[in-house]
Amino acid sequence: MAQRNMIHALNSAMDIMLGRDPSVVVLGEDVGYFGGVFRCTDGLQRKYGEHRVLDTPIAEGGIIAAAIGMAVNGLRPVAEIQFADYIYPGYDQIVSELARLRYRSAGEFYAPVTVRTPCGGGIRGGQTHSQSPEALFAHVAGLKVVMPSNPYDAKGLLIASIEDDDPVIFFEPKRIYNGPFDGEPDKPAVPWSAHPKGEVPDGHYTVPIGKAEIARSGSDLTIVTYGTMVHVSEATARNLGLDAEIIDVRTMVPLDTDTICRSVARTGRCVIVHEATRFAGFGAELSATIQEECFWNLQAPIARVAGWDTPYPHAFEWEYFPGQARVAKALKSVMEAS
Amino acid sequence: MSPKSRLHVPKTPARPGEAPDFSYLELSPAGAVKRPETGARIRDIQGLAETLVRVLDDTHQAIGPWNPRLDPAELQVALRHMLLTRVFDDRMQRIQRSGKISFYMRSLGEEAVSVAMAMALRPGDMLFPSYRNQGLYVARGRPIVDLMCQLLSNTRDMCKGRQLPVMYHWREGRIFSISGNLATQFPQAVGWAMAAAIKGQDDIAASWLGEGASAEADFHHALLFASVYKAPVILNVVNNQWAISTFQGHAGGERRSFAARGPGYGIAGVRVDGNDFLAVHAVTQWAAERARTGHGPTLIEHVTYRAAAHSTSDDPARYRPKDDYRDWPLGDPVDRLKGHLIALGEWSEERHLALIAELEAHIAASWKEAVSYGTLTEPPRLDPHLMFEDVFKEMPPHLQRQDADLRAELERS
Numbered sequence: 001m002a003q004r005n006m007i008h009a010l011n012s013a014m015d016i017m018l019g020r021d022p023s024v025v026v027l028g029e030d031v032g033y034f035g036g037v038f039r040c041t042d043g044l045q046r047k048y049g050e051h052r053v054l055d056t057p058i059a060e061g062g063i064i065a066a067a068i069g070m071a072v073n074g075l076r077p078v079a080e081i082q083f084a085d086y087i088y089p090g091y092d093q094i095v096s097e098l099a100r101l102r103y104r105s106a107g108e109f110y111a112p113v114t115v116r117t118p119c120g121g122g123i124r125g126g127q128t129h130s131q132s133p134e135a136l137f138a139h140v141a142g143l144k145v146v147m148p149s150n151p152y153d154a155k156g157l158l159i160a161s162i163e164d165d166d167p168v169i170f171f172e173p174k175r176i177y178n179g180p181f182d183g184e185p186d187k188p189a190v191p192w193s194a195h196p197k198g199e200v201p202d203g204h205y206t207v208p209i210g211k212a213e214i215a216r217s218g219s220d221l222t223i224v225t226y227g228t229m230v231h232v233s234e235a236t237a238r239n240l241g242l243d244a245e246i247i248d249v250r251t252m253v254p255l256d257t258d259t260i261c262r263s264v265a266r267t268g269r270c271v272i273v274h275e276a277t278r279f280a281g282f283g284a285e286l287s288a289t290i291q292e293e294c295f296w297n298l299q300a301p302i303a304r305v306a307g308w309d310t311p312y313p314h315a316f317e318w319e320y321f322p323g324q325a326r327v328a329k330a331l332k333s334v335m336e337a338s
Numbered sequence: 339m340s341p342k343s344r345l346h347v348p349k350t351p352a353r354p355g356e357a358p359d360f361s362y363l364e365l366s367p368a369g370a371v372k373r374p375e376t377g378a379r380i381r382d383i384q385g386l387a388e389t390l391v392r393v394l395d396d397t398h399q400a401i402g403p404w405n406p407r408l409d410p411a412e413l414q415v416a417l418r419h420m421l422l423t424r425v426f427d428d429r430m431q432r433i434q435r436s437g438k439i440s441f442y443m444r445s446l447g448e449e450a451v452s453v454a455m456a457m458a459l460r461p462g463d464m465l466f467p468s469y470r471n472q473g474l475y476v477a478r479g480r481p482i483v484d485l486m487c488q489l490l491s492n493t494r495d496m497c498k499g500r501q502l503p504v505m506y507h508w509r510e511g512r513i514f515s516i517s518g519n520l521a522t523q524f525p526q527a528v529g530w531a532m533a534a535a536i537k538g539q540d541d542i543a544a545s546w547l548g549e550g551a552s553a554e555a556d557f558h559h560a561l562l563f564a565s566v567y568k569a570p571v572i573l574n575v576v577n578n579q580w581a582i583s584t585f586q587g588h589a590g591g592e593r594r595s596f597a598a599r600g601p602g603y604g605i606a607g608v609r610v611d612g613n614d615f616l617a618v619h620a621v622t623q624w625a626a627e628r629a630r631t632g633h634g635p636t637l638i639e640h641v642t643y644r645a646a647a648h649s650t651s652d653d654p655a656r657y658r659p660k661d662d663y664r665d666w667p668l669g670d671p672v673d674r675l676k677g678h679l680i681a682l683g684e685w686s687e688e689r690h691l692a693l694i695a696e697l698e699a700h701i702a703a704s705w706k707e708a709v710s711y712g713t714l715t716e717p718p719r720l721d722p723h724l725m726f727e728d729v730f731k732e733m734p735p736h737l738q739r740q741d742a743d744l745r746a747e748l749e750r751s
Contacts, residue, residue: 025536051536057566062525062559069529069543072514073464075536089555096519097526103728105507105515106498110731142729165731210734254734 003193004200006177009151010040010116013158014078016204018048021076024162027054028063028080028116037082038118038177060090064115068098071111078162084119084171085131098167099142114161114168119147120228120275121307122175122185122321126314132227132276132307137169138252138285144209145252147171149230150180150197153250156207164209173227173275181228182235183323212256214263218245221269221334224260224286226250229273229305229322236327242335252282260286261293268299269337271330275322278306300337303330348587354655358662363641364388364595365667368395369402373620376628380601387597387607390641393616394674398681406458406620410684416457416615417675417685418693420449423473424672425697426482427646429705430489434650438713439489441503445470447645447663450615450671451546451576453477458622459544464534466514466527466545469504470576470644478511482701486708491720494711498727499720521547521554524573528564531571531635542570542629549589549596549639550581561603561637568634572625573605575637576612578644583657600637612640613671616678641668722748 004012017024026041032055035042045053056063060081067077081087087094094115102110121130138145144166148154154172161168175181179191192198215230220242223233226249237244245263249255264270270290272283283304290302305322313320351359366389374383393400400407408416427444434442445452452473456465465474475485487494489503496507507515514530517523527545534541547557552575564571575596579586590596600607606628610621618640625636645663647654663670679685712718726733726741733741 025533054567057562059559059562061555062563065522065525065556065559066529066532066563069466069526069531070533070536071529072526073530073533073537073539075533092519093522093525093556097517097522101515102731104497104501104505104517105509106496106500107728108496108507108509109515144730254730254736257735 001199001201003198004151005179005192005198006151006154006172007038007040009155009200010158010172011042011044012200012202013155013162014041014044015047017159017162018044018052020204023074023076024078025052025054025070025075026078026080027056027067029056029058029082031055031080036080038174040116041080060086061093064090064093064098064113067113068093068101068111071113072109076112076162078114078116081115081117083129084117084133085128087117087133094137094143094169095140099140102166103142110165111167112165114158114170116158116170116172118174119171120173120175121312121317122181122228124314124317125312127311130312132274134171134252135276135280135282138282142167143253144168145171146209146250147173147227147252148250149173149176149215149227149248150195151192151200152197153207153213155200156205157209157250159204160206160209163206168209171227175228176231180231183232183321183327185318207250210251210254210256212250212259213248214245214259215248216244216246218243219267220244221271221331222247222263222267223271223273224249224290225273227275229275232322232324233273233327236324236331239324240328240331242331244331255289257289257293261290264290264294265297268297269334270298271303271305271327271334273305273322273327275307277309278304279309281306300334303334305330348585348592350585350587352659352662353657354659356659358659358665360665360667363667364390366390366392368392371402371404373403373624376624376631377633380604380606383606384601387601387609388595390609390611391617391621392611392614393620394614394678398674398677400616400678404617404620406616406623408616408619410679410682412457413675413679414684416453417672417679419453419473419477420615420672420675421693422482422697423449423453423476425694425701426476426485427472429701431650433705438709439503440714441650442489443469443504443649444646445472447670448576448578448612448642449473450618450675451574451612451640451642454615454618455544455574455622458619459626460541462512462541463626464512464514464527464530464541464543466523466530466543467516468523468546468548468551468576469516469518470548471546472504474513475506475508475511478508478513480508480511481704483704483707486704487711490708490713492708492712493718493720495720498724500725520551521556523547524556524560525563527573528560528569528571531569532563532567535567535570540630542572542626544572544574546574546576548581549575549577549586549591550584552596553589561599561605564635565603565605568632570629571635572622572629573635573637575639576642577639578642580644580648580658582648582652595639597637597639605634606636607639608636609639609641611668612642613668613674615671615675643668
């Protein structure tokens with residue numbers, strides 16, 4: 001057991017899988033010699049060689065396509081797309097090919113590719129380094145979609161993703177790579193070493209895909225959230241003195257509706273929080289599902305907190321980001337409803 | 339007045355009502371192109387991307403350094419594969435017109451490309467076809483009845499009713515699933531070949547697309563990745579001159595050959611007479627040896643002609659001269675191989691007609707068997723429950739619920 005930030009946890013996951021399974025390869029822009037712009041693959045090429053950890057040309061469509069072909073030939077590629085904002089040149093290969101290969105070939109061919117990509121804002125990245133496009137992938141039949149909120153889950157979910165025979169789009173909220181973030185940018189950064197989920201075992205373990213986690217038990221209301229917003233939501237509820245139950249979704253597809261709906265049925269109140277844009281965002285799916293399953297238990301309308309429906313603006317980062325003020329407003333309105 | 343830039347629109351040589359015009363084609367005489375060593379440097383063989391490798395001359399003789407010197411028995415097998423492909427296509431076209439299948443795409447005039455390449459490659463080599471490569475299936479021996487069942491989306495459909503007709507796959511025969519989206523298989527083949535090199539396999543990959551689809555970014559990704567990693571892959575542009583109604587000039591063919599894009603990426607480029615079985619076979623052998631011996635990828639442009647419509651949904655009379663295939667300067671691949679075998683004294687008109695009759699009978703019998711497993715509209719039908727399988731390896735809860743909902747819906751109706 002060791003204290004690890006999310007970068008070290010992800011690195012450990014890939015290190016373990018490269019070591020255990022000779023079919024695992026890592027590929028992407030700057031992932032080899034340099035170890036990735038966020039350092040997630042640091043040291044892996046030195047340890048496993050240039051045939052296992054490959055620097056690629058700047059061509060996301062080519063990276064995904066090559067990974068598919070490698071997977072069809074028995075490898076288990078982990079492709080890094082440097083920023084989720086850069087994933088769109090590879091979107092056709094993901095949506096039309098990776099997601100449907102098993103289906104269209106009736107199971108004869110499949111491609112166990114894991115696509116890792118840093119997402120989310122709060123790092124002064126402007127509109128091309130801050131996006132949260134998880135809904136664009138959750139909407140596609142045939143993809144598993146994962147977003148961890150802490151180092152322990154990041155490692156366990158990444159190992160589970162690499163071992164999974166289905167394609168997984170693995171989003172890494174980069175604002176919390178180095179420490180949990182409560183939504184207050186002016187406060188000193190908190191390292192993961194101060195957080196229980198910064199305790200990461202050295203060896204192999206998995207966190208199951210398709211299982212949400214109750215990040216905090218409570219009885220006043222249920223907050224359904226994921227990624228960076230788990231921490232923003234926790235801090236907001238704490239500051240308001242609310243006994244919130246916080247569900248960390250962790251996997252958008254397949255969605256653990258049982259854990260979510262059991263909680264909402266018990267508390268009768270629900271706020272959904274994500275960083276991505278609101279309109280047709282993943283929160284809409286959550287809201288609709290909870291309404292269908294828990295309507296007779298609800299004591300208040302379900303509220304959604306999200307980024308505004310604009311591109312992510314550089315100069316107005318903290319006015320855009322759904323921080324504690326926006327979350328608090330939603331929590332209060334849901335608590336105040338009769 | 340200084341000259342001004344004017345938007346150039348590529349010229350289509352002949353439209354309906356005009357005489358066919360193939361004067362734009364750059365041809366080389368049979369036997370004229372040198373055959374370099376397979377390990378030759380790109381800079382020393384750039385000419386291969388501009389000339390046209392041809393083996394069969396106008397008198398049906400095989401001449402020059404690219405003559406693969408195949409055994410007559412092997413040529414007879416090739417002729418059989420090409421004819422079976424053609425007879426199958428012809429019958430399926432007519433069956434589509436009768437309404438029994440929803441869609442079909444013939445490979446008329448392009449049979450040599452698939453058959454020669456499949457025969458020149460090894461059984462372990464992995465093929466990533468486009469939608470007009472049915473000759474690969476024929477040459478690798480997939481029973482025609484299996485292809486028909488796919489066309490019918492019936493109870494023996496390899497795709498379990500999920501794909502348009504002709505989007506076959508065959509894991510055991512090492513032929514990859516046809517997407518239906520264009521060019522996506524090209525960089526995937528490169529990835530497969532990269533994995534082969536990583537694993538130290540002796541097998542290589544090959545992929546095909548039309549000259550029209552070479553406009554997609556996937557084409558460029560494929561060439562770039564193949565070049566960067568020296569992937570053991572053969573990338574084929576089947577230049578059949580037409581992308582539905584759009585002439586090859588609109589894909590960039592007016593400026594330079596498609597094969598010439600190879601050297602631009604540091605890849606060997608070879609332009610070959612795609613209607614010359616022997617030339618395609620020889621060029622494939624050359625490229626395969628090059629790939630297998632660590633000299634990297636080859637881009638082959640097969641100069642051929644789409645003699646038939648793009649698909650059963652297309653009517654070429656609206657955009658090109660009627661019967662222009664008769665004027666195609668490179669002739670017909672079946673006629674040319676037949677003529678060569680006759681010139682060798684290894685074939686005759688009588689044997690040819692007898693073979694066609696035999697293949698037609700085989701196709702008729704296969705069809706009879708295929709429809710006994712159902713059609714798109716007649717029982718037995720596939721269980722609609724199958725639509726929920728293979729989305730994922732294991733069916734997740736939301737699909738289990740939808741599957742149950744559909745069952746209830748079907749029981750009520």
